[in-house]
Amino acid sequence: MVGTQFVSAANISERLVQPPALAISTVIFALRPSEDSDRLSLWLPLVRRIREPFKDQWALPGGPLTQADSLLDAAARNLQDTTGLAPSYLEQLYAFGGLHRSPSQRVVSIVYWALIASTEAEQAQESENVKWFRADGLQSLAFDHNKIVDYALWRLRNKMAYGSIAYHFLGEKFTLAQVREVYEAVLNRSVDPANFRRQLKQTHHIEPTDEFLQGGKHRPPRLYRYAGDPHADHSGDPPSSL
Amino acid sequence: MVGTQFVSAANISERLVQPPALAISTVIFALRPSEDSDRLSLWLPLVRRIREPFKDQWALPGGPLTQADSLLDAAARNLQDTTGLAPSYLEQLYAFGGLHRSPSQRVVSIVYWALIASTEAEQAQESENVKWFRADGLQSLAFDHNKIVDYALWRLRNKMAYGSIAYHFLGEKFTLAQVREVYEAVLNRSVDPANFRRQLKQTHHIEPTDEFLQGGKHRPPRLYRYAGDPHADHSGDPPSSL
DNA sequence: TCAGTTGTAGTCAAAATGACTCTAACTAAG
DNA sequence: CTTAGTTAGAGTCATTTTGACTACAACTGA
Numbered sequence: 391m392v393g394t395q396f397v398s399a400a401n402i403s404e405r406l407v408q409p410p411a412l413a414i415s416t417v418i419f420a421l422r423p424s425e426d427s428d429r430l431s432l433w434l435p436l437v438r439r440i441r442e443p444f445k446d447q448w449a450l451p452g453g454p455l456t457q458a459d460s461l462l463d464a465a466a467r468n469l470q471d472t473t474g475l476a477p478s479y480l481e482q483l484y485a486f487g488g489l490h491r492s493p494s495q496r497v498v499s500i501v502y503w504a505l506i507a508s509t510e511a512e513q514a515q516e517s518e519n520v521k522w523f524r525a526d527g528l529q530s531l532a533f534d535h536n537k538i539v540d541y542a543l544w545r546l547r548n549k550m551a552y553g554s555i556a557y558h559f560l561g562e563k564f565t566l567a568q569v570r571e572v573y574e575a576v577l578n579r580s581v582d583p584a585n586f587r588r589q590l591k592q593t594h595h596i597e598p599t600d601e602f603l604q605g606g607k608h609r610p611p612r613l614y615r616y617a618g619d620p621h622a623d624h625s626g627d628p629p630s631s632l
Numbered sequence: 633m634v635g636t637q638f639v640s641a642a643n644i645s646e647r648l649v650q651p652p653a654l655a656i657s658t659v660i661f662a663l664r665p666s667e668d669s670d671r672l673s674l675w676l677p678l679v680r681r682i683r684e685p686f687k688d689q690w691a692l693p694g695g696p697l698t699q700a701d702s703l704l705d706a707a708a709r710n711l712q713d714t715t716g717l718a719p720s721y722l723e724q725l726y727a728f729g730g731l732h733r734s735p736s737q738r739v740v741s742i743v744y745w746a747l748i749a750s751t752e753a754e755q756a757q758e759s760e761n762v763k764w765f766r767a768d769g770l771q772s773l774a775f776d777h778n779k780i781v782d783y784a785l786w787r788l789r790n791k792m793a794y795g796s797i798a799y800h801f802l803g804e805k806f807t808l809a810q811v812r813e814v815y816e817a818v819l820n821r822s823v824d825p826a827n828f829r830r831q832l833k834q835t836h837h838i839e840p841t842d843e844f845l846q847g848g849k850h851r852p853p854r855l856y857r858y859a860g861d862p863h864a865d866h867s868g869d870p871p872s873s874l
Numbered sequence: 875t876c877a878g879t880t881g882t883a884g885t886c887a888a889a890a891t892g893a894c895t896c897t898a899a900c901t902a903a904g
Numbered sequence: 905c906t907t908a909g910t911t912a913g914a915g916t917c918a919t920t921t922t923g924a925c926t927a928c929a930a931c932t933g934a
Binding site: 565566567583584587588606607608609610611612 | 878879880881882883884
C-alpha cells in the first residue's frame with residue numbers, strides 16, 4: 391500500500407530517500423546419509439561470495455528481486471540457477487529487514503525455503519563456488535544467514551511435527567520406512583515403526599500402491615503414494631499467489 | 633543478500649531498473665461485542681484512501697517503509713499512527729509481491745498482524761477516515777487487501793488452536809471465562825467450560841492471582857495472569873529481530 | 875534349510891479428550 | 905431472611921489416542 395494519510399510530516403523527507411534494496415534468498419534442504427550417524431541428516435547448498443561484502447564467505451543462494459518475477463517466481467528461478475533443480479516444495483519463510491544486515495546498504499531480504507527429494511539432490515552439482523553443508527553445526531556465514539538457517543530449521547521441524555511436508559523429501563512412490571527415516575532425520579529422534587505406521591494411515595495422506603520395493607535383504611515393503619491435497623502442504627502460504 | 637555469481641547475464645539489465653516499492657501494512661484484530669450474536673466477534677480498523685489508486689475505498693493501514701525503521705518498528709509506528717495504541721502482539725504475516733497488486737507501480741508489501749486488548753480497543757478513536765469493521769463478511773477493499781485479511785484470519789485461527797496468543801486480546805488479569813470467550817469468538821464455536829479449564833491449567837501458561845472479579849450476578853471468578861514466556865507467542869517470528 | 879532382517883498386524887496400559895454431574899458462592903427478587 | 909437464578913470450579917466416566925511392546929510374515933544370503 392502506498393501512501394496513506396497516516397504518514398506524518400516528519401516522515402515526508404525520509405520517503406524521498408532511495409528505498410531499501412530488495413533481495414530474494416532461499417534455504418534449500420535435502421536429506422543425505424551422513425558418515426558419522428546411521429540416520430539421514432539435513433544438508434543445504436551454499437554459495438561462495440565473489441565480491442564484497444563478505445567476499446569468499448559462504449552464503450545462502452540469492453539475488454536481487456527482478457521486476458519481471460513475482461516473489462515465488464524469483465525464488466524458483468534462483469533455485470534453478472543454483473542447483474539446476476525444481477523444488478518439490480517452495481514456501482515463503484520470512485522477510486528480514488533489519489537496518490544493519492548488510493554493512494554497505496540497507497537490504498530487505500525475502501527468504502524462501504525449499505525441500506528437495508533425495509533422488510534429485512544427488513544430481514545437484516557441486517563446484518568451486520557451490521557446496522553442500524550439513525544444516526546443523528554450520529560454520530559462520532555471510533550476513534545474518536546463520537540466523538536465517540536456524541529459523542528455517544525451526545520452521546521445518548515445527549511443520550514436520552504435524553504437517554504433510556515429509557513427502558517432499560521423497561519421490562513419487564516410497565515405503566513407510568522411508569517416510570519414517572525422514573521424520574527421524576528432521577526431528578532427530580527415533581520413532582517406533584509400528585506406531586508411526588498406524589498414525590500415518592489414519593491421516594489419509596497416503597494411499598497404497600500395488601507395488602513392492604524389491605532388492606532389500608528382507609520382506610519387500612509396499613510402496614505408497616502421496617494422496618493428500620498437494621496444496622495442503624503449502625498451507626503456510628496464502629491461498630493464491632499474491 | 634546482494635549479488636551472487638548466480639545472476640545470469642540476462643538479468644544484469646533488469647538489475648539496473650528501479651527496484652519495486654516497499655510498503656508496510658498491518659492487519660489489526662480486536663474483539664468486540666457484536667449486536668446480532670451473544671459471542672464476541674473480530675473487528676479490524678481500516679482507513680479510507682485519500683488518493684488514487686482506489687481513492688475513497690477502504691484499505692489496511694500502512695505506508696512506505698522508511699529508511700530509519702526496521703520492519704517491525706515500521707509496523708509498530710504505523711499502528712501507532714492509526715489507532716494511537718501499542719499492540720500487545722505484533723508479528724510478521726507475509727510478504728506480498730505479486731506483479732499486479734497495484735495498478736500503477738510494482739509494490740511489495742510486508743504485512744504484519746496485531747492483536748489489541750479489548751480494553752484498549754475501546755479507546756481507539758474512529759474518524760471520518762478510520763473505521764472499525766467486522767473481520768468476516770468484509771466489503772470489497774482496495775488492492776488485494778481482502779485476500780490479505782482472509783489470510784490473516786486463517787493464521788489467527790490456526791495459531792489460536794494451539795498457541796498462547798489468546799491472552800493478547802485480554803488485559804493483564806483475566807478470568808478463565810474471558811479466555812474461553814476469546815477462543816469461542818475466534819474459532820466461532822462453543823467450548824465446554826470445564827474441559828477448557830482443565831486444558832488451560834495443564835499448559836502452565838497461566839497462574840492464579842489472589843484476586844477475584846467482583847460485581848457479577850454470580851460467584852466471583854478468580855483472576856489469572858499470563859505466566860508463559862512472552863516471547864513464546866511470537867514463535868512465528870525468528871528468535872531475534874532481524 | 876536356516877539365520878538375519880525388516881514389514882506389518884495386534885495387544886495392552888497409560889494418557890488425553892469430550893460429555894456430563896454436582897456443589898460452591900455470589901446477586902437479586904420477594 | 906429466604907430463595908431462585910447464575911456462573912465458578914471440581915470431579916466422574918466412557919471413549920479415543922498414544923507409546924511400548926509382542927508376534928508373525930516374507931524376503932535375502934549363507
